[in-house]
Amino acid sequence: MEQKKLYTLLVYSENVAGILNQVTAVFTRRQVNIESLNVSASSIPGVHKYTITVWSNEDQIEKIVRQIEKKIDVVKANYFTDDQLFIRESGLYKLSAPMVMDNPEISRTIRRFQANIIEVNPTYVIVQMHGVTEDIISLYRALDTFGCVLQYTRSGRIAVTRGMQEQVSEFLEQRENER
Amino acid sequence: MKHERITGAKALMRALQAEKVKTIFGYPGGAIMPVYDALYDYTRGEKKCFDHILVRHEQAATHAAEGYARISGEVGVAIVTSGPGVTNTLTGIADAMMDSTPIVVIAGQVATAALGTDAFQEVDLVGVAQPISKWSYQIRHADDVAWAVSRAFYIARTGRPGPVVLDFPRNAQVEETDWEPVKVTFVRSYVPYPKLDMSAVRQAAELINGAKKPLALVGQGVELGNAQRELKAFLEKAGIPAGRTMLGLSALPSDHPLNVGMLGMHGNYAVNLKEQECDVLIAIGMRFSDRVTGNLSTYARQAKVIHLDIDRSEIDKNVKTDVAVIADCKESLPAITALLTEQTHQGWRDSFRELDKKERQKVIEPAIHPKDGPLLMGEVVNEVAGQSDDDTILVTDVGQNQLFATRYFKYLRPRSICTSGGLGTMGYGMPAAIGATFAAPERTVCCFMGDGGFQMCIEELGTIMEQKAPVKMIILNNHYLGNVRQWQDMFWMRRKSFTRMMNPDYSLIARGYSIPYRAVTDRSQLAEAVAEMLTTTGPFILECAIREEDNVLPMTPPGMDVSQMMLEI
Numbered sequence: 001m002e003q004k005k006l007y008t009l010l011v012y013s014e015n016v017a018g019i020l021n022q023v024t025a026v027f028t029r030r031q032v033n034i035e036s037l038n039v040s041a042s043s044i045p046g047v048h049k050y051t052i053t054v055w056s057n058e059d060q061i062e063k064i065v066r067q068i069e070k071k072i073d074v075v076k077a078n079y080f081t082d083d084q085l086f087i088r089e090s091g092l093y094k095l096s097a098p099m100v101m102d103n104p105e106i107s108r109t110i111r112r113f114q115a116n117i118i119e120v121n122p123t124y125v126i127v128q129m130h131g132v133t134e135d136i137i138s139l140y141r142a143l144d145t146f147g148c149v150l151q152y153t154r155s156g157r158i159a160v161t162r163g164m165q166e167q168v169s170e171f172l173e174q175r176e177n178e179r
Numbered sequence: 180m181k182h183e184r185i186t187g188a189k190a191l192m193r194a195l196q197a198e199k200v201k202t203i204f205g206y207p208g209g210a211i212m213p214v215y216d217a218l219y220d221y222t223r224g225e226k227k228c229f230d231h232i233l234v235r236h237e238q239a240a241t242h243a244a245e246g247y248a249r250i251s252g253e254v255g256v257a258i259v260t261s262g263p264g265v266t267n268t269l270t271g272i273a274d275a276m277m278d279s280t281p282i283v284v285i286a287g288q289v290a291t292a293a294l295g296t297d298a299f300q301e302v303d304l305v306g307v308a309q310p311i312s313k314w315s316y317q318i319r320h321a322d323d324v325a326w327a328v329s330r331a332f333y334i335a336r337t338g339r340p341g342p343v344v345l346d347f348p349r350n351a352q353v354e355e356t357d358w359e360p361v362k363v364t365f366v367r368s369y370v371p372y373p374k375l376d377m378s379a380v381r382q383a384a385e386l387i388n389g390a391k392k393p394l395a396l397v398g399q400g401v402e403l404g405n406a407q408r409e410l411k412a413f414l415e416k417a418g419i420p421a422g423r424t425m426l427g428l429s430a431l432p433s434d435h436p437l438n439v440g441m442l443g444m445h446g447n448y449a450v451n452l453k454e455q456e457c458d459v460l461i462a463i464g465m466r467f468s469d470r471v472t473g474n475l476s477t478y479a480r481q482a483k484v485i486h487l488d489i490d491r492s493e494i495d496k497n498v499k500t501d502v503a504v505i506a507d508c509k510e511s512l513p514a515i516t517a518l519l520t521e522q523t524h525q526g527w528r529d530s531f532r533e534l535d536k537k538e539r540q541k542v543i544e545p546a547i548h549p550k551d552g553p554l555l556m557g558e559v560v561n562e563v564a565g566q567s568d569d570d571t572i573l574v575t576d577v578g579q580n581q582l583f584a585t586r587y588f589k590y591l592r593p594r595s596i597c598t599s600g601g602l603g604t605m606g607y608g609m610p611a612a613i614g615a616t617f618a619a620p621e622r623t624v625c626c627f628m629g630d631g632g633f634q635m636c637i638e639e640l641g642t643i644m645e646q647k648a649p650v651k652m653i654i655l656n657n658h659y660l661g662n663v664r665q666w667q668d669m670f671w672m673r674r675k676s677f678t679r680m681m682n683p684d685y686s687l688i689a690r691g692y693s694i695p696y697r698a699v700t701d702r703s704q705l706a707e708a709v710a711e712m713l714t715t716t717g718p719f720i721l722e723c724a725i726r727e728e729d730n731v732l733p734m735t736p737p738g739m740d741v742s743q744m745m746l747e748i
């Protein structure tokens with residue numbers, strides 16, 4: 001069995017109800033867990049972009065992507081490894097304010113990770129961080145050793161490709177010419 | 180321009196008319212009543228443009244639509260109500276998805292204001308249908324009807340065909356719209372006919388030209404693409420022997436010299452063994468089902484694989500391909516043929532004969548010409564095949580009846596077989612046969628069923644009676660769910676767990692429906708009984724008392740290598 005790797009899928013679809021269901025059903029059918037998922041409008045009017053991360057292998061991910069792309073309202077689906085993408089995630093950390101006040105090491109840790117404090121009040125402090133998955137998790141682990149974390153959440157991944165081609169807009173342009 | 184104001188239900192009628200629908204299989208109910216009210220005018224009198232066939236169960240509406248589609252090459256249509264009406268169609272929708280059959284199922288739905296409230300007969304149809312349909316859509320406004328219906332038919336019939344589901348809430352059926360016809364011929368996110376890649380064509384031709392032992396595997400894609408002629412030209416130019424999948428049986432006539440039989444678990448012996456010997460395997464419009472390949476890890480490892488398919492997601496799904504030609508085979512086959520050198524491969528083709536002879540002697544002759552003992556399924560099929568016209572349509576149910584029927588019937592005309600391949604749906608036979616009679620009223624339709632499958636959609640005898648649908652029903656009665664029983668005997672220590680079945684008196688059932696009936700219990704009556712069935716106008720039930728514990732052979736046990744196919748147990 002091939003080793004599992006983290007893949008990022010970029011899926012573009014028409015903006016109609018029920019697409020998310022169709023996309024996730026392809027994973028459900030094979031009992032593959034989605035690690036993270038981000039859905040938003042893309043730069044192309046009327047087209048939504050899904051960024052999905054999943055642990056899989058080349059053979060399986062290729063079949064999954066083709067079955068997603070086969071859905072009528074899916075415009076394009078591709079899979080990438082991390083080296084082919086610019087990747088960003090966000091983390092939010094809600095910390096106990098008294099503990100942050102008591103222990104200057106906590107603030108130093110936040111600065112060391114280049115995270116920002118975006119809200120302070122007598123009971124809690126909100127810290128935000130943008131970066132790659134590992135850094136966001138590392139900051140959580142570091143803060144957790146102080147026992148000061150009240151809540152922690154990490155966003156789904158967003159990503160843009162490193163390649164020169166803008167595949168989706170080129171595809172749509174070509175399709176319009178075929179009309 | 181002034182438009183006519185009509186209801187959504189009437190707009191549906193006009194949209195169906197625009198799609199040239201002739202036959203609708205359906206069953207009314209609460210949430211689809213406005214549509215049925217509109218249908219009243221369109222099925223009689225001056226305005227008549229549809230025949231509506233009232234089935235007895237919604238599942239049958241979808242199977243009938245499938246049978247209709249398979250034989251006519253057009254889109255089959257079913258109309259049902261919401262809730263249980265449409266959940267009953269899910270088996271047919273899944274069946275059509277597996278077997279690439281173009282049908283459109285239109286279902287009533289509660290009014291949009293009531294959606295999500297667990298209203299009476301509400302079910303989240305789009306939600307449940309999505310994974311088993313090619314496209315599912317809810318028509319929320321009467322204004323959307325023309326567009327949605329045209330898009331539904333476009334998607335169902337183009338590319339790799341499949342089932343489309345339209346969920347039609349009641350309010351959209353009754354509200355009015357300015358009628359304006361719409362013709363969808365383009366969906367930007369959907370590429371039904373991928374552009375033929377000429378470099379792949381050249382690579383494929385090169386491999387075939389260099390092959391010493393080429394073997395073609397012909398699937399239903401050839402029929403769906405109406406490429407029977409292109410297939411023949413391709414095979415004949417390069418002298419390539421061809422096996423056919425169960426769904427592809429009539430893509431190449433049985434009597435064609437390059438036909439080497441049926442693929443698969445219970446297919447023909449030679450072609451199964453030769454899959455493990457060929458040097459170039461050319462799969463045409465087929466999907467390497469596990470029933471064809473057996474053990475994938477050993478399947479055709481020695482061969483270079485060329486896969487012609489219209490659906491990119493089939494490439495490398497089960498069998499790794501060396502050359503993929505992703506296009507409609509109506510286009511790709513002639514392109515490859517043009518680059519082929521003429522060959523006969525006579526020695527290679529002759530090498531099938533020795534194995535054929537072995538199969539004929541060990542399996543076929545004993546199955547179709549038994550000397551004594553009770554009747555066998557194979558001989559009944561053989562008798563019907565022998566006496567019926569060349570353009571007869573074979574419909575089967577699922578199980579031993581299907582395996583014997585597909586093995587021993589004849590396929591001399593395109594679109595001559597209706598069978599549930601991928602999903603293996605018992606109960607498919609009778610309603611699909613009804614659909615087939617409406618698709619081709621001039622052709623004889625013979626439907627082989629076991630006593631199990633016959634009872635699974637037995638209510639459709641009502642439809643057959645009412646429509647006088649000329650289905651020749653052959654019940655191969657062995658008092659068993661025969662195929663499961665065969666597996667229990669072979670792989671489950673002969674523990675026959677709930678496969679023996681008590682049967683009703685079918686003569687009384689036939690009488691209840693006023694359908695001519697005849698029973699055959701002895702070999703000496705068979706030929707004459709089959710003749711009576713085939714010459715009787717309208718429907719007929721021929722019940723054959725079959726040897727109880729007969730087995731379908733040859734057989735590749737599940738998960739084994741195709742070369743381990745057994746001629747005897």
